[in-house]
Amino acid sequence: MKSLTYPASEKIYVSGKIYPELRVAMRRVSQHPTVTVTDGHRNERPNAPVTLYDTSGPYTDTAYVHDIKVGLPRHREIQIEKRGDTMQLDQLSSAYGRMREADKSLDTIRFPKRYQPRVAFPGKRVTQMHYARKGIITPEMEYVAIRENLDNEARGIISHITPEFVRDEVAAGRAVIAANINHPEAEPMIIGRAFSVKINTNIGNSALSSGMEEEVEKAMWSCYWGGDTLMDLSTGDNIHETREWIIRNCPVPVGTVPIYQALEKVGGRVADLTWEIYRDTLIEQCEQGVDYFTIHAGVRREHAALIESRLTGCVSRGGSIMTQWCVLHNAENFLYTHFDEICEILNRYDVAISLGDGMRPGSINDANDRSQFLELDILGELAQRAWEHDVQVMIEGPGHVPMHKIAENMERELSSCHEAPFYTLGPLTTDIAPGYDHITSAIGAANIAALGTAMLCYVTPKEHLSLPTLEDVREGVITYKIAAHAADIAKGYPGAEVRDYALSLARYEFRWKDQFALALDPERARDYYIESRRNAPDADDRFCTMCGPNFCAMRISQNIAEQCDK
């Protein structure tokens, strides 16, 4: 596996105050001093290091040696045990899971290490929301409070984020900490509009995809570039085993769409889907450690006919599957009718629900239509039902929405869904740029996030066309980091501008290496620069070839400053 590091960076760990044993991981980027020459004397003014939010997990800790067959350290395990409300199981609760486990032919592709799954004692709820409502600040809550603040305190930046605030936001349903008790490898993070904007990346193998190492590498890659959560949308025969490899090696929360696997189990025949198969799939995945499920429970039989009035019908995979099921059986969506049972399963593992937007518009023509907003109202009802079971909830949204219709989405979500965190795909602000939909959607994503969307589902350049390659994933993640960060700044998020300030100062002072180290993609920035200087390696570096030395405004600017000072 490729080793991943960030330039000029070290991993630091910050302890908690309530829980001193916490080790909240951050990335610290060192900076070169500013050098000036006055009357022949060289003066150096040091530049403080910059602390950055770090989604890469232990992989970028140079002191850490990873074994993909063992997985990441299970650092949350002790905290979970200490709570004393869970038990370890002797065997898997899912019939399908047990069947796969018993199948010797799978030994070669199985994750070698076997961890016993954990579940709440009967009648217990073990969700972060449950604890928050009881007034408890969990280690996860303190972790995210520290993580969100970075070094704000040291910089004297006033922040509203405290462990108490985190608890209250989770208790109110305005924020989600997706942290399955069976995924103790993950570093806690929080999704809510009072916090920094997060991004989700999708990975998914195809039926043709190769080894498990490759799947894990994709996950690492996404985390390395800055993905805050990871949805595993894999299909194919060995979806169960693949998922195990990914979760055991994944430092960020993992989400899935269980209906995809359920459909695989019935050979792709929508009509054959049943609540029982779906239920067993939920339990199977809860015990593997999936942190949140996309559930298309808002798709209703009575609304199926509405999609005929649309230009592009239903473009949500889960939504189209459930709609078809409803129509074929002329029956209500079993995810809707069994929603309380689903919640009672999930609150024993602390798996969050991401209520799927089956009626996401697939073209700007269909944006904000009746299908979409009727479903949103239903998602609001379901959110309240989930909260009755102490299950954490997010609401999925957008798709293709033109700029002038974005605000209405956010406003309606807040009112219909009682401020549950909004989690949107893009939105794409025009349909006319296949091959560039990371960009059409980054425009929409930045806007909707600035208005309060808590997490953005990334879009790659290959959207609508094919599966993304690793390079597409990188392009998609960086594009969405840009959108999320632009929104954080627009929101006035505490400390958001620190990185911009430091990078701009480095740029102005021609500290190129510092500029690259602080860039979202240090490698690309450096490569572009180096390539352009190939013909002039010995030239002084107080300019870039964009303008050339005689026309470098920054250089002239500094001369002006010197002249003004004289």
Add this chain to the structure above:
Amino acid sequence: MKSLTYPASEKIYVSGKIYPELRVAMRRVSQHPTVTVTDGHRNERPNAPVTLYDTSGPYTDTAYVHDIKVGLPRHREIQIEKRGDTMQLDQLSSAYGRMREADKSLDTIRFPKRYQPRVAFPGKRVTQMHYARKGIITPEMEYVAIRENLDNEARGIISHITPEFVRDEVAAGRAVIAANINHPEAEPMIIGRAFSVKINTNIGNSALSSGMEEEVEKAMWSCYWGGDTLMDLSTGDNIHETREWIIRNCPVPVGTVPIYQALEKVGGRVADLTWEIYRDTLIEQCEQGVDYFTIHAGVRREHAALIESRLTGCVSRGGSIMTQWCVLHNAENFLYTHFDEICEILNRYDVAISLGDGMRPGSINDANDRSQFLELDILGELAQRAWEHDVQVMIEGPGHVPMHKIAENMERELSSCHEAPFYTLGPLTTDIAPGYDHITSAIGAANIAALGTAMLCYVTPKEHLSLPTLEDVREGVITYKIAAHAADIAKGYPGAEVRDYALSLARYEFRWKDQFALALDPERARDYYIESRRNAPDADDRFCTMCGPNFCAMRISQNIAEQCDK
């Protein structure tokens, strides 16, 4: 030279009603029929062709044969002659121009064909604004009215755009038709917030750059992908000759920053710049056919010290040059003091002024600061002065501006600059993504354009790092076409959604070729798709590999529709 064509497209020419001899060029994209099969019968429903705005000039007309040494047809020449207010000169009015012309050593690189420059009769003003204020609808005005509307009338789309409306907007200074009488090759286009959002691309050779063909190819390339105007920021020894090649072969208005060439003429020594050299440069370029000049006349001596309070000083090249000049001479900016003379030169050729924003913020920290807005107020004064001379004016703006500070820029521009068209670089909404600044800025560009900015200056991925390659230009242009189009839709611009609708319908009906032909970048969309299907060439094409056949929501959607209908 590479031949450039658009797939499934033909060039069409629409005649005028006031001026029947006009041939307004557009691109018409044909569509395949929609095929359905009912009870074994194959039914075809034709799909109307889609008419698109076309910036590529005659190059994409398959009936046209281009000779780079002759240049494009000078179709506006007759119109200009007919007005009877101009004369052809026997010799160039610029001393520098005459010197270059007399230099035999330049014969090998000189554009072979010699067209006599044209100038207004003494005392005459020949600007579109002058005509508009007299109540005249010029051929250029009718041309842009037809061009902006495409096939709206045939589609029954109500539009506010008529030749009379164009005239009134130009008369009021709210729109600019940059159309130098010495650039009769250019197809008229309009820049104003009541019209579709335009994009400008910058090309510029470096000192090392090679032949003239390559320079012309860059210009064609930008027009092919959708650039509405082209700024030639070339430097180096043969800037005069290079410009001649570009203008004679360029179907869109060309802009320059004359101070760059003036500085070359004094060997890069800012202190040696003089009004006389600058004045001669203006005349030289007016007679070559430059359609608009960026002039940094708003930079004032008294404001120079303000840039010291900034994080990144002055990042406008022209702004930093003029500021340095003011400081070195402790004198007022000669572009400011000679502004009326400049206008009296320009109104004899109809060259528009783009008032440069020397105090553009170079980091989000510096956005909306005193330097920037003081200058904006001065630009507003200058705009009014230009209008007194019937000179058309745009106002340059942004740079690095976070999302929450964008609206103030637009509002202040409208009030301080009396609704003169705003022409902005980006803005970049964060500083932290060198290598991806086409994206950081597309977010800002779409937002500011939706608020009323008339033209967007593109940014390529290489911004801050090096000169863009042809591929970077393509990436930058497409990115900005996305931003401009997203803004047109947000503005409710008449007919803007036609292309989105047609492409989405093609997508939904799996008419892949139609989807590609309608895409902003047909080639890339097709390449991504084809690449992904390489392993399954014989498979049916009613899905893409992003989701695979079993999970294609659109396919399922269509099945649902059929089931619902039964």
